[in-house]
Amino acid sequence: MRNIDASTITPAVIARLAHTEDPRLKQILTSLVTHLHDFAREVSLTEDEWMQGIQFLTATGQKCDAKRQEFILLSDTLGLSMLVVAMNHAKPAGATEATVFGPFHVEDAPTMAQDADLATGAPGEPFFVKVHIHDLAGQPIAGAEVDVWQADDDGLYDVQRPELGDTRRARGVLHTGAAGTVRFRTVAPTAYPVPTDGPVGRMLLASGRHPWRPAHLHFRIRAPGFQTLVTHIFRSGDPYLDSDAVFGVRSSLISDYVRHDPGPAPDGTNLDVPFYTMDQTFRLAPAAAAG
Amino acid sequence: MRNIDASTITPAVIARLAHTEDPRLKQILTSLVTHLHDFAREVSLTEDEWMQGIQFLTATGQKCDAKRQEFILLSDTLGLSMLVVAMNHAKPAGATEATVFGPFHVEDAPTMAQDADLATGAPGEPFFVKVHIHDLAGQPIAGAEVDVWQADDDGLYDVQRPELGDTRRARGVLHTGAAGTVRFRTVAPTAYPVPTDGPVGRMLLASGRHPWRPAHLHFRIRAPGFQTLVTHIFRSGDPYLDSDAVFGVRSSLISDYVRHDPGPAPDGTNLDVPFYTMDQTFRLAPAAAAG
Numbered sequence: 001m002r003n004i005d006a007s008t009i010t011p012a013v014i015a016r017l018a019h020t021e022d023p024r025l026k027q028i029l030t031s032l033v034t035h036l037h038d039f040a041r042e043v044s045l046t047e048d049e050w051m052q053g054i055q056f057l058t059a060t061g062q063k064c065d066a067k068r069q070e071f072i073l074l075s076d077t078l079g080l081s082m083l084v085v086a087m088n089h090a091k092p093a094g095a096t097e098a099t100v101f102g103p104f105h106v107e108d109a110p111t112m113a114q115d116a117d118l119a120t121g122a123p124g125e126p127f128f129v130k131v132h133i134h135d136l137a138g139q140p141i142a143g144a145e146v147d148v149w150q151a152d153d154d155g156l157y158d159v160q161r162p163e164l165g166d167t168r169r170a171r172g173v174l175h176t177g178a179a180g181t182v183r184f185r186t187v188a189p190t191a192y193p194v195p196t197d198g199p200v201g202r203m204l205l206a207s208g209r210h211p212w213r214p215a216h217l218h219f220r221i222r223a224p225g226f227q228t229l230v231t232h233i234f235r236s237g238d239p240y241l242d243s244d245a246v247f248g249v250r251s252s253l254i255s256d257y258v259r260h261d262p263g264p265a266p267d268g269t270n271l272d273v274p275f276y277t278m279d280q281t282f283r284l285a286p287a288a289a290a291g
Numbered sequence: 292m293r294n295i296d297a298s299t300i301t302p303a304v305i306a307r308l309a310h311t312e313d314p315r316l317k318q319i320l321t322s323l324v325t326h327l328h329d330f331a332r333e334v335s336l337t338e339d340e341w342m343q344g345i346q347f348l349t350a351t352g353q354k355c356d357a358k359r360q361e362f363i364l365l366s367d368t369l370g371l372s373m374l375v376v377a378m379n380h381a382k383p384a385g386a387t388e389a390t391v392f393g394p395f396h397v398e399d400a401p402t403m404a405q406d407a408d409l410a411t412g413a414p415g416e417p418f419f420v421k422v423h424i425h426d427l428a429g430q431p432i433a434g435a436e437v438d439v440w441q442a443d444d445d446g447l448y449d450v451q452r453p454e455l456g457d458t459r460r461a462r463g464v465l466h467t468g469a470a471g472t473v474r475f476r477t478v479a480p481t482a483y484p485v486p487t488d489g490p491v492g493r494m495l496l497a498s499g500r501h502p503w504r505p506a507h508l509h510f511r512i513r514a515p516g517f518q519t520l521v522t523h524i525f526r527s528g529d530p531y532l533d534s535d536a537v538f539g540v541r542s543s544l545i546s547d548y549v550r551h552d553p554g555p556a557p558d559g560t561n562l563d564v565p566f567y568t569m570d571q572t573f574r575l576a577p578a579a580a581a582g
Contacts, residue, residue, distance in 0.1 A: 002532065003541050009538060012538055016534075017499075017500070019498070019500070020499050027334055028334050028340065031330050033370065035326040036369060037370065037374055040378070043318055044378060047375055047376075050375045054360070054363055054366065057348065057351070058355045061351055061353050062355065064352065064353065071349050072345055078304060078323075079295075079303065079304035079328065080327055082300055083300045083301075083328055083331050084336055086297040086300065087332070087336065088337060203320075206311065206312075207308050207310070208310030208312060209310070241293065247304065249293045249295075250295075251294055
């Protein structure tokens with residue numbers, strides 16, 4: 001295989017994959033190489049542009065650490081994440097829709113008791129959330145794990161605040177009882193920009209895009225016998241619902257965060273500031289039958 | 292833009308690029324998003340596979356440092372580098388062909404005098420190289436910068452040997468005089484595997500590909516009024532000439548490394564071990580006329 005030119009390179013690389021043991025890997029690499037080369041040919045990529053691409057990808061990888069996943073952010077802002085979600089979560093009628101996972105989930109969020117305050121110091125207006133986990137027949141699901149995470153009133157997740165170290169706040173894991181319900185206090189999330197201090201931020205700026213996401217709570221809901229649901233609940237009226245930087249908004253996932261004047265709150269306390277409440281039902285699709 | 296599905300996501304992302312100021316960036320991002328999404332749809336990428344891709348790219352970025360460029364290695368092994376070279380270096384008849392740059396060039400290689408020993412301690416059989424830099428009419432080019440770098444007899448570049456620290460060896464920069472010639476001593480390069488201790492190595496292994504490159508010297512030749520030439524000179528008879536892991540071999544770039552029995556060497560010394568010589572002419576294309 002000598003004297004490769006701009007058209008023979010693609011079959012030459014694909015031929016080199018002939019001995020890939022895993023047929024799925026072979027399929028993925030073959031398609032990847034084809035599209036990568038087609039892209040480079042389509043735009044007649046120059047060597048300077050290629051090097052800028054190498055440097056962009058390198059910087060993106062080097063921006064990642066235990067608290068920051070810049071490649072997920074890149075995938076999110078290029079619409080790949082939402083595409084993958086859309087392809088893999090065609091839900092049966094009545095099931096709650098999925099949306100992007102995002103880069104801010106952590107696996108070690110604290111387990112919280114019913115009615116706990118997830119905010120644990122995060123700034124924001126008090127927000128009382130009641131969540132019902134149902135099956136498609138409307139029956140409550142006991143023993144469901146409800147993993148919640150969110151930005152605070154400054155638009156920041158805990159992992160974006162270096163001063164917090166490894167302290168977790170405005171996130172937690174709760175479990176449903178027989179009623180299929182979890183209740184918690186937190187702070188009302190606000191719209192926020194995705195991190196713009198890295199390569200992805202520079203890409204957004206260079207392409208004239210704003211980095212804002214409409215306010216939302218993240219949920220990952222897992223229960224034996226049901227498909228895991230990763231989704232958000234957005235806040236109605238948010239100005240960014242139609243221009244989410246990561247293309248994640250679904251109409252069915254927009255909810256009223258109901259405002260209340262100062263006074264008695266759902267947890268029995270008496271608040272001297274306004275507060276919000278939300279009551280939301282998630283309907284989980286059954287796990288796929290074993291093949 | 293709500294309720295994106297697997298087909299509407301692509302025009303939605305492209306619409307978001309409407310305000311990209313630089314038309315070339317807009318063209319590149321549009322093509323990139325289109326091919327990225329087409330790839331994901333074509334293979335029906337699962338979420339697990341997407342996450343493996345995120346982790347692969349992250350690990351590739353994090354393997355990069357001042358001495359290691361794993362994304363260039365990825366581009367090389369996927370044939371993208373050679374494609375970009377082929378598209379950008381269609382040379383006029385008679386000009387020496389280009390090949391891949393590779394990940395092992397450094398900008399601070401030492402400047403060497405005529406007849407210097409570039410090896411400076413690198414293991415290998417003595418190799419005496421004479422290089423002529425000509426224009427397309429066969430006239431010598433004075434004042435050309437000849438940047439040479441190579442692996443040693445163990446198949447390692449200096450930057451791959453942590454024990455060397457920042458010591459440079461088996462690389463150097465020479466300049467032609469009026470005769471358009473540089474001469475240097477070094478060690479004969481041998482075939483070597485590209486680094487396999489990182490994500491790209493795992494990809495090669497998983498796809499049943501060997502990581503070997505045929506023996507070669509790297510050259511970057513720059514001269515005022517001429518196109519910069521980045522190329523290799525491969526060693527004739529190498530077993531990997533037809534299966535270079537990075538697809539870089541051109542027949543016109545294969546040369547005899549002529550073996551000599553122990554005895555008088557080109558630099559006037561008398562060697563008690565066999566040695567090699569090579570005499571190679573590079574013909575540079577004129578710089579493109581200003582537009």
